[in-house]
Amino acid sequence: METVIIAVFVIGYLAITLEHNLKIDKLIPALVMMAISWALISLGIDDFTQWFDSGKHALLDNFGLLAHEEKMHLMEETLLHHLGKTAEILVFLLGAMTIVEIIDYFDGFSTIKSFIRTKSKVRILWIFSFLAFILSAIIDNLTATIVLISILQKIVSNRSVRIWYAGLIIIAANAGGAWSPIGDVTTTMLWIGDKVTTLNLIKYLLLPSLVCMLIPSTIASFLPAFKGELEEDIDEDANKPKSKFSSTMLYLGLGAIVSVPVFKTVTHLPPYVGMMLALGVVAVFAEIYSSSKFSVSGVDSEESDSHAHHSPVHHSLSKIEMPSILFFLGILMAVAALESLGLLFGFANNLKEGMPMMGTEIDGTLVSDLVVLLLGVGSAVIDNVPLVAASLGMFSEGVDDQLWHFIAYSAGTGGSMLIIGSAAGVVAMGMEKIDFFWYLKKISWLALVGFLGGALVFFLTRMWLA
Template sequence: MLEYFLIGISILALLCIVFEEVIHLNKAKSTLFLGCIAWLTLYIHAAGDTKAQQAINHSLDENLLEIATLWLFLMATMTFVAYLNAKGMIQAAVQKIFPTHLSIRRLMILVALFAMLLSAICDNVTATLVSLGLIQAYDLDRKTRIQMAALVVFAVNSGGVALITGDVTTLMIFLKGHVTMPQLITLVAPAAAAVVFLALVFSIGQKGQVKSEVVERQFDTVDILIAAAFFATIISTMLFNILFAVPPVLTFLTGLSVMFLIGRTAKTDAQQTKILEYIRQVEFDTLLFFLGILLLVGMLKEIGVLDQLAHLYAQYDPKISNYVAGSASALLDNVPLTAALLKAQPALSTSEWLGLTYAVGVGGSLLAIGSAAGIIVMSKLKEVTFAGYLRHTPALAAAYTLGYGLTLLIAQATY
């Protein structure tokens, strides 16, 4: 009965997110409340059983450590982005890289490839935030903005599958020795093809040109130094993780501290104080939403739902199971899901392991709550709701299916 009740809480949380506009209850508040209720229920049920309580304590500690790491990482990244946005530096960079006037179709393809490339060399959170800043630099209508947001989510998740620096699940499968770096590189072609395909689908019926908002601002030395610190932090995060296994959160917190130290060089105390206050511009709804979602996923892991899915996975053809597992990651965090699948030790060929890598990396794009990128987009763009994003799921599913199919074809032909 306990498992059914807790699964029911998860379904209720999903419904609260879906019908947020109907019930007028912020999704961050509803998911946080139900996530806490789920864990309280676990503790109450374990009352009097010392071993069960210790096991729940251990699981909660692991869950909270994962959440705290993500919170600190998001806080550091979002503080940088808040500063660069407020100064107009992202918009100015967009004007340098992208044409001021261009067609919507061309914009979609350029944004998609930019987001994919950025997420391949740095984390998904940073890639999403920077890509959203790029979108906001253009004067787009509501429908196009939602499409662009969905495209960014898909592109960001696609970019991480071909490099171990781009996605945690890719790194997990690589560290287990199931794929090699050269084999992972073969995922670039199918991932890029799926991203361009989605951009072309979204651009159907789009006419006319769009222009970016002209930004005419003078940047002082402090602004330039902080921008340099941000990009140096992104590069350092990748290099330190590869060379010394330094967790990304530590590198970004170091970068944040450098930002504040640079702020000390400002000419007045008022300027120095204002730089520190950019941390207050971090939208805590995003952090609370992550907290609620990860509490619920942690609970599902605790009651064995993910292990049951791994057992079910082993019952079918790996080519089908991989595709379904990727789709399931739109509802369940792909990291614990991948960990459960790896624990099951399925006997897969190289092409099937590459298929699983692509699936669990990209499948979360099918729903707005299926990936960190989707949750950030929902929280940062008021136009994007769960229901609004859901309208584009058929196109996202078609692109996901295309990318997965091409992955299997290329991998089977190569290996």
């Protein structure tokens, strides 16, 4: 039965990886894979000889000797445990996404666009690289990529030039998301799972992540695509009326999201509680500002009518990308099924104990580093969310162990090596219709150099801070 469950997982994985070839949204195989895996566990519960206790992070003794009813009860408890942990991540993401949509409702991100005054291609490259690096740490790499490419489309009219910028934005956004607990789904998973703390994550990963962004951007500065200046272009939004609350909502929303790690540190409550508080505060101001907007601009009947039938919060909730939320639900619960059977735990032990180098056993730390580097490369081919979810079941190291910091770096930045390897890459691919092989030829080598450079800096940082 274990073999069948593994086969279901592999087939589901392939379907997710080949999403664009099969023309099937990746959330579908993720949900089907999850449901079938747990159904097979339930039907074959008496055939399993081991069970993994996620709370104690160890295999249960004498699981095979338990009665059928006891096994079913244990399975239901385990399923509920994993659903609760997954729900923490999903509720957190829902809150963050809603705050970002509220900012966008008030055109808050136009404030960022107003800062860009130069026409130099190299200067614009550096501006967008640093914006992506910083914004992704605050509003997550997926959202930062969407925001910056939307701004880029208003600044750079030539698509052949714009896709070069998009490629570097992907690298910078993934690098920026790696050092922040709210910058990437994978780092959020590690943070919520009590594997890393905010201050240590920043302390160990800020410099490696910065190097991961700086190296590709520096090399790109000398490429022909970024020579010269942009052509003069008419700004279609220049004459559009701006909400007087744009800047206020931008700073309020970003400040609310940034306050979540502080809330967790002070109260020791799960991060999703702080995110719900942040959402509530931002929503209150959004409703107040929206009412003020109506009364001040009541003469403008077109603007008033466009907002009169729903509140900013309702409008923002309607724009949440639910397919991504359901995908995370499916993939995290599917990985939980493998973890519950003890498969990931056994695989990790075998890997760490048996990995040879030139016929000899090597140091355990080096083995772990090699495994995590492979995880980073693998995240370029396969979605990094299930890989990190698997690592949570594979390793039992304590909170803030350097292994978790390196996993956060590798999974967060390794996906930049292929355009399908990260959420930021997939959304950029959709927005700019970037060809897979164009990215592979032009951008992948830059991402690889940045990834390896950042990994080297991480090793040096780890030695220095140890």
